[in-house]
Amino acid sequence: MRLLILLFVFNFSFSQSSEYDTILNKIENQFISSKDSLPNYLYQLKSIKNYHSKKEKELVLLYAECFISLSETNYTKALKQISNLEQKINSSLSKTLEGKIYYLHYLILERVTNYTEATKYLKKTEKIALEINDLKLLQNCYRSHTMIYLDQKNYDLALQYALKSNAISIKINDQNLYSNSLSLLGEVYREKGNYKKAEEYFSQAYDIQKKINSKINLAWTLTNWSLLYDVDLIKSLRMELEAQEIWDEYDAENTMSIVNLGNIAWCYKTIAENDSLKNILSPKISKQDMYQIAENYYDKAIQLAKKKKNKNSYYYNLIEKSYLQYELGNYKEGYDNLDLGYSIKDSLFSQTQKNKIAQYESQKVIDAKNREIELKNINIENQKKQKLYLTTIVLLALLVLVILYKNYKKLKFLNHQLELSNQIKVRFFSIINHDLRSPVANLIHFLTIQKETPELLDEESKKRLEAKSIVSAENLLNSMEDILLWSKSQMEHFAPEYKKNSIKLIFGDVQKHFSSHENITIDFENNNDIFIFTDENYLKTIIRNLTGNAINALQKIENPTITWKAWQENGKFYLSISDNGKGADSEQFKALYDDKEVVGIKSGLGLHLIRDLAKAIHCKITVDSKLGEGTTFTLKL
Known part of the structure; x- marks a missing residue:
């Protein structure tokens, strides 16, 4: 058996754009990677001078300090800080910040495995995220719900929330978020036994993360994807080793790194028990040596889980190591580890806690109904507004009809004027027709006499007609030029x-x-x-x-x-x-x-x-x- 723990990127941001907004985002993202820069970021926040008020500065610093305490696994300090922070919540505080504070409280309670209280704060966060339509905060809530129901083996509810998370990541249009939601869907379908769909989603997530060079997310996907290959343990182990190289380089103490170490140990132990698999992986290594490699990985996982106060990984690796110790003949130490592991596990997942989580889910259904009633009331108000709008539209339509009637009368008058203008133009072109015909007729008359009866023209008559024809031609040319110029000036689009x-x-x-x-x-x-x-x-x-x-x-x-x-x-x-x-x-x-x-x-x-x-x-x-x-x-x- 191998352990499943899902983590996610925290995508917070204050609604107001400010200088400290960028620094807080870095602190929140550092929570899942290197912690070295966190004190420096806190120093930068304290150095900012353009806070809107002392109250704002106090809240921002408390929020950042609480996040840093959580990253340092100082959960006792983090719980005190978050309680102090929640006491300062009032009506003037932005809903975005209030939702972030509740979600941070959820994260702390989830780390100390107080799942009952954690679920309560997750529900508060989801309610605020829906009210203010904060998609990133809402997606974090849906991913967290998926984690909780996977841990509780309620796979149908886990799938519902995983699909919601995926839908929101598409709206946000963030490749990191989208690839993580695909990986999450892959894990849900793996737990449901639909390996074909699981492979499809894991493969899509892997391709995107490779393309955008998202190392931490790639390690998450490989860690979860490897669990799909229980029938091909060598492929599974290679995936986990590839993931561990990334974890060791970027964040060796990450919870998923601890999970992956335990999974590597389990693979080495299981392969050692199968001679054919052991020979394929490494024929020169003996069974006992491979057991020792597995024990070394278990020891590293247990040490880190204890240091980080991660009870899930701690109990899992204690139990799995106890089985290995039995194979190695360390019965007393194996029994002690087995007993300790199951006592921790029982405290985490008692039936009482499951019932309380179910109670909170029922309350959420009631809240949904209340919200439905609220929406119906809003619809009634909207119907009243629609009636008012329709009345306004009718009045506007009457006003438009009055305007159209006035325009119709005006247009009728203009058409009358246009008709008069056309009549004048007809008269004008009738005159032009008469004045152009006269010189043209003189030209034709002279040319006809010259062609058909030239003997009738004496020299003096010939010169007189030629002069008259030249004058007629010049007048014709001038008249045509004037008409063309005038026509050009009358063109509507000229x-x-x-x-x-x-x-x-x-x-x-x-x-x-x-x-x-x-x-x-x-x-x-x-x-x-x-x-x-x-x-x-x-x-x-x-x-x-x-x-x-x-x-x-x-x-x-x-x-x-x-x-x-x-x-x-x-x-x-x-x-x-x-x-x-x-x-x-x-x-x-x-x-x-x-x-x-x-x-x-x-x-x-x-x-x-x-x-x-x-x-x-x-x-x-x-x-x-x-x-x-x-x-x-x-x-x-």
């Missing part, structure tokens, strides 16, 4: 591209564009070399159209002159074009301001185009025209 533009360069472009009009003087004034942030193409088109209109207005004018100016005033930029033409009344400039004004190309599509392009780049245009003196357009950007 947006101006703003950038910094030099007026000097734009004036140069205009001068080059109209250089063929040699009989007209075009002056440009830009004394401050102004730059304007706008769309270059839009602005150029506006300036060109205004310049073209001015040129048309200067026909049959003596000394025709056009002047472009650029200046800045009160943070705004201004451009103006002036001509010394005949001037005009305001009615002729109506297309510049009225969106509904629709005119023919020959009589003002240029102003229509200028209006829409200016609106697109947020440019305001004003006009000042006096009959007999000329016209001035001013652009404000």
